[in-house]
Amino acid sequence: MSIRNSTCYSFILSRLPNHILSRHSTKPCIVSTYGSSRRSSYSKSENYHSNHRLYISFGSLLGAGAATFVIYQWNRRGNLVDMKSRDELSHEILNPVRYQKSSERSNDKEKVLRLQRKDFRQNLKREIEMYRITNLIPGIICQVQIDEEVVFRNDFGYCDIEQLIPCDGSRATFRIASISKLITGLIAIKLASEGKIHLDDSIYIYLKDFPKKLVDGEAVDITIRQLLNHTSGVRHYIKKDSKLLTEEEKMAETARNSQRNDEFVSLKETIKAFKDDELLHKPGSIFLYTTYGFTLLSAVLETVMDKPFHEYILDFVRQMGLNHTLPEPTPKSREFVFNRMPCYLYDPKKERLTPVPEVTLMHKTAGGGMVSTLNDLSHLGVLFARTMTGEEMFLPGVKREIFDQIVRPPKGKEVSMTNRKHVKYSLGMSVHENDPSLPEGTVIVGHGGASTGLCSHLAVCAPRGDWSRPIIVTIAANLNNRNLKEITKQIIRETIALNDSLAK
Numbered sequence: 001m002s003i004r005n006s007t008c009y010s011f012i013l014s015r016l017p018n019h020i021l022s023r024h025s026t027k028p029c030i031v032s033t034y035g036s037s038r039r040s041s042y043s044k045s046e047n048y049h050s051n052h053r054l055y056i057s058f059g060s061l062l063g064a065g066a067a068t069f070v071i072y073q074w075n076r077r078g079n080l081v082d083m084k085s086r087d088e089l090s091h092e093i094l095n096p097v098r099y100q101k102s103s104e105r106s107n108d109k110e111k112v113l114r115l116q117r118k119d120f121r122q123n124l125k126r127e128i129e130m131y132r133i134t135n136l137i138p139g140i141i142c143q144v145q146i147d148e149e150v151v152f153r154n155d156f157g158y159c160d161i162e163q164l165i166p167c168d169g170s171r172a173t174f175r176i177a178s179i180s181k182l183i184t185g186l187i188a189i190k191l192a193s194e195g196k197i198h199l200d201d202s203i204y205i206y207l208k209d210f211p212k213k214l215v216d217g218e219a220v221d222i223t224i225r226q227l228l229n230h231t232s233g234v235r236h237y238i239k240k241d242s243k244l245l246t247e248e249e250k251m252a253e254t255a256r257n258s259q260r261n262d263e264f265v266s267l268k269e270t271i272k273a274f275k276d277d278e279l280l281h282k283p284g285s286i287f288l289y290t291t292y293g294f295t296l297l298s299a300v301l302e303t304v305m306d307k308p309f310h311e312y313i314l315d316f317v318r319q320m321g322l323n324h325t326l327p328e329p330t331p332k333s334r335e336f337v338f339n340r341m342p343c344y345l346y347d348p349k350k351e352r353l354t355p356v357p358e359v360t361l362m363h364k365t366a367g368g369g370m371v372s373t374l375n376d377l378s379h380l381g382v383l384f385a386r387t388m389t390g391e392e393m394f395l396p397g398v399k400r401e402i403f404d405q406i407v408r409p410p411k412g413k414e415v416s417m418t419n420r421k422h423v424k425y426s427l428g429m430s431v432h433e434n435d436p437s438l439p440e441g442t443v444i445v446g447h448g449g450a451s452t453g454l455c456s457h458l459a460v461c462a463p464r465g466d467w468s469r470p471i472i473v474t475i476a477a478n479l480n481n482r483n484l485k486e487i488t489k490q491i492i493r494e495t496i497a498l499n500d501s502l503a504k
Helices: 086-094 099-105 109-134 179-193 224-228 240-244 247-258 267-273 291-302 309-319 362-368 374-389 400-406 485-503
Strands: 028-030 052-058 069-075 080-085 139-146 149-160 213-215 218-220 344-347 352-355 370-372 423-426 429-433 443-451 454-462 471-477
Touching: 109 139, 109 149, 109 485, 139 374, 139 485, 149 485, 179 224, 179 291, 179 309, 179 362, 179 370, 179 400, 179 429, 179 443, 179 454, 224 291, 267 291, 267 362, 291 309, 291 362, 309 362, 374 454, 374 471, 443 485, 454 485, 471 485
Parallel strands: none
Antiparallel strands: 028 052, 052 069, 069 080, 139 149, 139 471, 213 218, 344 352, 423 429, 429 443, 443 454, 454 471
C-alpha cells in the first residue's frame, strides 16, 4: 500500500461505529487525508468513497513515546487487507521526494519542470499531513502562490467531523483571527495618507474621555503607532496582577475575555472592559502583544471615519477586491456566513474534541474578529507585494513614504518581538528578516492568528529580497491553539527551492 495511491488519510477525534469498535480493545480514531473523492461516509455501501480506509488503533493520544499505533486497512467490503506500524506510516509520509534530483530522471526541460512541480506538491502534502496528524487537527486548508500563479492548493482532513464533510479550501470561509490586525494596519496607513490621522498622534486628541494613565506615578501618553506596534502598555486578555494566578486560572481568564457573548452598541462600549485598568508598562518601552490595544485603536480610527468602523471595513476590503472578507456577524444578528468552516476545541484532559461555543467577536473586530477565504487573503498578499515593488499602490491615495514604514520604520521606532529572533513588528504586521534558515536577504511580511476554535497564517515572502516574484502562503486549521508559524516557514523554504529551479 502506498500513500500516493487513492488511499485517504484524515484525522477525526470521534468514536467509530460499534461494528468497528468491537474489533479493538483500545479506542481508535480515523486517520485520513489524500483522496480523489470528495464524498465521505462510514457506510460499506456502493457509495463508499474510496477503495480503502485506514483506522489507527492507539493506546494514548498524548506522548509519542507512550502511544502505540497500529494501522489497519479495510477494503470497501469491510475486510481487513493490510496492517502497518506507526514507523512505516511515518516513513511513507515523511520520506521526501527531493525534486532537486528530478533533472536526473529526464533531459527534457519541460518534463523536468513537470516532475519538479509534482515532487514539490508531494513534499508539501506529506509535511502538512504529518503536521496535522501530530497536532491532532481535524482539518487544514492551504494555498501557495508564486505571484498570481497557484502552485499548490490542497485540503487535509475534515472541516465538519460530525457530518464527515471533507475540507474544501476553494469555498471555505473561516475566522482569520489576528490576521485582522494586518487589515486594520492597512486601514490606519490609508487614513494617515489622507491626513485624517498622524501615526505619532496622541490618542487623547481623538478620545478625549479616555482615562489618563500613570506609570510609576508619572503621567504618560499613548500614540496611534504604539497601539499598532503593541508597545502601548494596554493589556491583552489578562490584567496586570496575573502573576498571582495559576496557569489554569490564566487560561480560564483568557477564555472568558476572548470568547464573549455580550454585544455592544458602539466601539466606545467595547473599551469599557479595560479602559480603567493600569498599563502594563510605560508606552513605547517594550513589545507586549495585545488584542485589546487594537480594540482601542479601532475606537480612535472610527472618530475620523464617516461611518461606523464595521461598515468602513466592508468598503475598504471591497476596494481591494476582497469580496468574501468581512467582520464576523454577531450571533444575535442572525446573518449568514456562507461556507463557514466549523471550529473545534481540544480538551487535553479528556482527550476529545468539542464544537466551539457560540461567541461574538465584536469586541475585537480590529484585532481578531474578521472572516475571509484563502483566495481573498492570497489576493491581498499579491497586492501587498506589488506595492512593495513600486508598481502600484494597493489603494489609490496611499502614500509611499507611509506604506514603506511597514518594512523600514523611522529611526527610533523599530520594534523587535519578544522571544522571536529575526522578527520585528510594524503597523500591524510582523516582518521576518535575516533568518539563517532562509536564503540571505529573504523578507517575510504577514501575520498569524489563533481564535476560538481556529488558527490561521498569511505570509508574503520576497525570496532574497526580490518582490517581483513573491511567495504567498495562506493556511488555516480548524482547531484552537495551534501554531502555524513553523509549518508556514517550511512551506516557504520548499517554495523558494521550486522558484529557484523554475527561474533557471
